[in-house]
Structures are given as C-alpha cells and as structure tokens.
Amino acid sequence: MLLSADLTYITLVQGQAANKMLMRGFTSLRDVGGPVFGLKRAIDEGVIAGPRIWPSGAIISQTSGHGDFRSPAHDLPALPGRHAHFTERWGWAAVVDGRPEMLRAVREQLMKGASQVKLMAGGGVSSFYDPLDVVQYSEDEMRAAVEAAEAWNTYVVAHAYTPEAIQQAIRAGVRSIEHGQLIDDETMEMIADNDVWVGMQPFLDDEDAITFPDGSPSRLKFIQMTQGTDKAYELAKKHGVKLAWGTDVQFDASLAAKQGKQLAKMTRWFSPYETLKMATHDNAQLLALSGPRNPYPGKLGVVEEGALADLVLVDGDPLKNIQLVVDPDKNFVVIMKDGKIYKNSLE
Template identity: 60%
Template sequence: MFKCSPAEEAEPQDFTCLCHSPAFARLNALVEQRFSRRAFLTGAAAISAAALWPGVSVAAIPAPPAIPIAFTNIRLFDGKSGKPIEGQRVTVEGNKIKAIEAGSDPMTEGAEVIDCGGRTLMPGLIDAHWHSMMAPIGMIDLMTADIGYINIACAEEANRTLMRGFTSIRDLAGPSFGLKRAIDSGLTAGPRIWPSGAMISQTSGHGDFRLPYEVPAEPTAPLSRGERLGGGMIADGVDEVLKRSREQLMLGASQLKLAAGGGVASNFDPIDVTQYTEAEFRAAVDAAENWGTYVTVHAYTPRAMQTAIRGGVRCVDHGQLMDEETARIMADKGTWFSSQAFIDNEYANPYPEGSANRAKQLAMFAGTDTAYELAKKYKLKTAWGTDILFDPSRTKNQGALLTTMTRWYAPDEVLVMATGTNAELLAMSGPRNPYPGRIGVIEAEAYADLLLIDGDPIADIKLIADPDKNLRIIMKDGRIYKNTLTA
C-alpha cells in the first residue's frame, strides 16, 4: 500500500525513512488486511499511527476471556428495576452475559471465580449526548490543528471515557467514524460509539461556525473548516438537506442530528430563533427512515421543538425551554426527551460575563427545572447525557454530572436512566445499530459491559463521581479493562 525507496538504500536500524521501520511494516500489513485505501485516508489511519510515535500513550487492549467468568458475592443492580438484588451470581462467557442465577446454584464448569466482596455489580454507564471528537479539544485547536493531532487526542480521551465507566456513548456531532472503527477493531480502547456524524444545520444556524467575513459565500466557495472536519454540515432547502443526510448515513451514522434552533456555543444565532422548516425536517426524516433509523434535533424552545416533531423527528435533545403544550405533544407522539443537568453550578462551562453567549446560557439554565418537572408530569421517555463541548478540563466530570440529576430524580431512577433507559434510546437505530445485542442491562445474552462499584451507588450515587477510587472492575465486551480487587 505504501511505497518508498528500496529498503537496501537505508542503513540497518537507521529509520531515516519511516517506511523502513518495523512498526511501519506492521502498520502497513494491518492496513492492507483491514482497511480499504479510501477508509484509511478518511481518518482511521491517524489514530492507528499513534503507535509509531514516541511519547504517545496507546491503551493496551485486554485479551478476551479464555474461560467463563463468574462474579460471586455481589449486590446486583440490573439496570431495569432500580432495586438491588442480593444472593445472585452473574456468569460471563465470551462477550455476553451467560446467566444470572442464584449463588447457591451449581457453578459453570471451569469458570474463573471473582469474589466481589458484597460490592455492587451494575451495567456500564451510557452517555446519550457525548462529543467524542469535540469534548476533549478546545474550539481554537479544533478549527486550526492538524486532523492527525485531533484524532490522537480524542483516542486518548476515549480511553479515559471508558475508565470513567462509560462503556457506550451516543455521539451527537463530530467526525467520530474513524475513532469508532479504531475502537471496534482493537486499535485503541474506548466506549461503544453510536455516531451521528456531522450535525446538519441551516445557514446561520447552530452548526454554522463561519465568521462574518465568509458571508455571503461565493457559489463555488469551498467547504468551511467545520464542514471539512465533519463537525457540522450546512444545508438549505429540502434537496440539500436530503443530500447531506444521505451522506452521513453513507459514512455510517447510526442516527442523524439536525439543529432546530439557536444555541449557546454558536455566536451568530440567538437562542430564541427557530431553524429549518417542517418540510426540511421531513426530508431528513425520510432519509433516516429509509435506512431504518431516526432523527434527533438540538432544540431549546417550544416552537423549534414542535416544528421538528411535526416534521417526524423522534427525539429532542436539550429542550430546557419546553412549555406545557410541547410536553403534551411529546407525550402524545412518544417523542424522546434527551436532556442534560444544565444548571449554574461548579460543573457548568460559564461564558464571559456580559457576553451574548453568557446571556443565552443563563436563559437556558433558568428553564432546566421546569423542563424536568414537565418531563416527570407527562411521563416523557427521558434520556440523559452530558454534552461537554470544547473544554478538555471538564471531561473528567462526566460521572459527576450524572450525580447532579438527583436534583430531580431519586438515585435509583438516575442510574436506570443512565443504563437501561439510555439503551432503549440507542436501540432506536434499528438496523443501523452498530451493536445489535442488548446493552445497559444485566440479563442473559446482553453484552458483558459491567462495572463493579466499591459500595452501593443507590445509597451514595456520588461514588460514580470518583471512578479512579470506586470502580474496582470495568468490563466491556467481556474484556476486563480494569481490576483492582487483587491490588
């Protein structure tokens, strides 16, 4: 696949030309086996090539278990009932849960036994609104840095995401296709990813990060930096929305995301504006439904949410400014409400005082309590996510942000939301679901994505906020990525 000058021209062990190094030879062979040239050039190579460079930490991928593993002496939180179950044993075989059985039942022959010492075994956590390619990179770096650097930095963050106990994430904007492929093929560690690809936005919308001097665009103007990266894609009119939607599906989107209204992070769209028409939403929905999946939207206001719902959208992300009429419509339609604990606390990402972004942020914060009250009143299908964006210093708070949901829900409700309920939302991708087995629950034949918590997270949910200390075992796909029980 790669060509260079004849190997005999290079001095032994002197890799003046990188192409002659053993590491490069191994990479080249791997690429020949696993990737087409086209897929390699789109970004997966940048992540896999991290192994070639000194000083870059590449997570070791544990081997799959050779024999069944039996977790004994556990307090079981199954991701469904919200109540701990005593006296059970969970047996994992391969990458699936084989059985949940009474601790007194005969043990699976030849199983490795892990005595959990009465600790809580629960499903891996799920973040339904994560940006794997935009959370760990500041906006300036994202708009100016080399894509290779961005991919490697995000691969490192994916490993940290997994080490925080998040075994699955729904990626709601960003060029995560290459990272997902690298994780799935064992090149780097990280969570399962349900990618949306680029967020589709109208001109002047939440995903239009062009500067004023770039407007109006020339008819033959090249794509903007954000579009070239795959962070956002500008589309106006039914035909253009249909085309851009189909492109993201072609690239591997498990669901589509459109911007339906103003945002906080974007500089040129007030938070109250409504973006896209019902017909434009319908075009994206038609494209998604033809592929067996769905559309979610970024939206805060009632008008933005209702326009999207009339266009066939099945999920609203954010919704902090929701009113009662909108909540009733969502309940009637069965529309998902995927929201975040956005309040002005120590985990917020405050914009400069006096800025337009800060004013929009405060308006959004002010609606959060009402939105959750309405979601509970109308029994909306409610998912949870973090939506950390452009701030690598905040990604460490992923679990802590989950614990703040106790402002509105009991701890057991919060934990079910971040496991079994979020899994139901991810399953809406239907045939585009990249991991068609069950996740978010501990039941027979579900994927073996498991956490062992040093304590009872229902009694003290803040245990989730300190994963380094309190997550004793992290298992994803049957592989143990962390085990400190023997330390």
C-alpha cells in the same frame, strides 16, 4: 481547540479521551455531532480502548444556524464554486439549505456510517450568530431529513430548546429532542403523545458550568437556558416522557472528566435508582432506536444471558450513596465491556 487545532492532533486527543471515558465506566455513547467515524473504527478493531460509539456524523445546520461556523466577514456570500468551510471538510458540520441539499447531506452522513442523524432545529448557546429563540429550518426541510433517515430505517435527533423549535421538529417526524430546557407544559405533553425521546442534560449555572466570557452573548444565553432546567425536568416527570441522560462538554476537557459528577446531579430531580436506570437501561433503549443501523446488535442496559457483557463493580452501594460515581478512579474497582476486563483493582 476544535476550531483551531490540527485535525491529527484532535484525533489523538479523541483517542485518549475515549480511553478515559471507558475508565469512568461509560461503555457506550451516542455521539450527536462530529467526525468520530475513524475513532469508532479504531475502538471497534481494538486499536485503542474506548466505549462503543453510535455516530451521527456532521451536525446539519442551516445558514446562520447553530452549526454554521463560517465568518460573515470572510466566508459570505457562499457563491457557487466556493470551497467548503474547513469545519465542513473535516466533518464537524454540514451547512445546507432547502430540500435537495438536506437530502444530500443526510444521505452523506448515512453513507459514512451514521446510526442516526443530527439536525439543528433552533438557536444555540455557544454559536455566534443565532439567538436562542429562533426556529431553524422549515418544517419541509426537516421532513426531508426525516424521510431520508427513515428510508434507511433510522431516525433524526434535533437540537432544540424552545417550544416553537421542538413542536416543529415533532411535526416533521423527529424522534429525539436534544436539550429542551426552555420547554413548556403543552410541548412536553406533545412529546409524550408522540412517543418522542428527550435527551436532557443537568445544565446548571454552577461550578461545573461551561465557561463563557462575562457579558458575552453566549454567557447571557447560557444563563437564560439554565434557568429552565428545573422546570424542564419537572415537566418531563409530570408527563412521563421517555427521558435519556447525557452530557454536553465538548468545549472543556476538564468538564468531560466530571461525567460522574454530572450523573450524580440528577438526584436533584430523581432518586439514585431512577438516575442509574436512566443512564443504563433507559439510555440503552434510545440507542436501540437506530434499528438495523445499530452498529452493535445485542441487548444493553440489562444483566442477563445473551446480553452484551458490560459490568461496573462499585466499592459501595450507589443506590444509597450516589456520590460514589463522582470518583470512578477510587470507587469503580472492575470495569468490563463485551466480557473483557479493562480495569481490575481487586487483584
């Protein structure tokens, strides 16, 4: 739907999805790619109900990278004067090559209101033209993005799975790695030494896997990627890295409804306490990394005087039974954001 539907329709569906996410107990999110500035404004102004959004704007991709949605048969070569692809015009992606183009693309996202910037540093599962093992962008191109973001006192997050892509991103100054499932011990140690965050997802080839056609390149890449998930979490624990929890379900609305189930899966590697702390307190520290570009100043992830008043009242003890978060409709009896109650089934 993202690549075929009318943008107005997609925007309306976004609004409905935002409300449902809030009703699942998620009051804040970091969006790492896509045109959500209008959605964020509508939520902030109270037009619709939804979580706070830390937006990245368009994902920034090299030509043929994870984020280049153009057709090689119809859209190449990209000659001067040719119209931008619709995914670029709509704000899904920015395909840029070279330092000057990178500086412009990053500055454009910051101009739109990005709280951090997202680069594609390596191959992806869902993309059509880039193998999983490739390193994307040169170190100098990535450093240009970091320089532009740091000039605005914020940071760059990079999509990367492999050691080579992650190491280059860290050398360039990236502060947060998204995914990392194919990481090795040396690279995880490098992450810890450089105080870099890892935003990882519990990707498994199970009943909740993102669906790709059997035998397709994306399906084969997905299998390869998920085979590294267990090791990646174990290495993260070994080196004590700053670990955030997130989801990546943009291709299937039914998977978005299973965010609680994805959170509960974290107990495959962590205790219920560690899991809930990661999704609340720890994630809040990552959101604060945007510094003065943080669109919502105030403390998150804690319950104390002066903090942003977000609370979820659970019918039961999730520290003893983490499965309670799988069914928020039934088990979340009060949901509060900014001191306003959006759900109260106690009445």
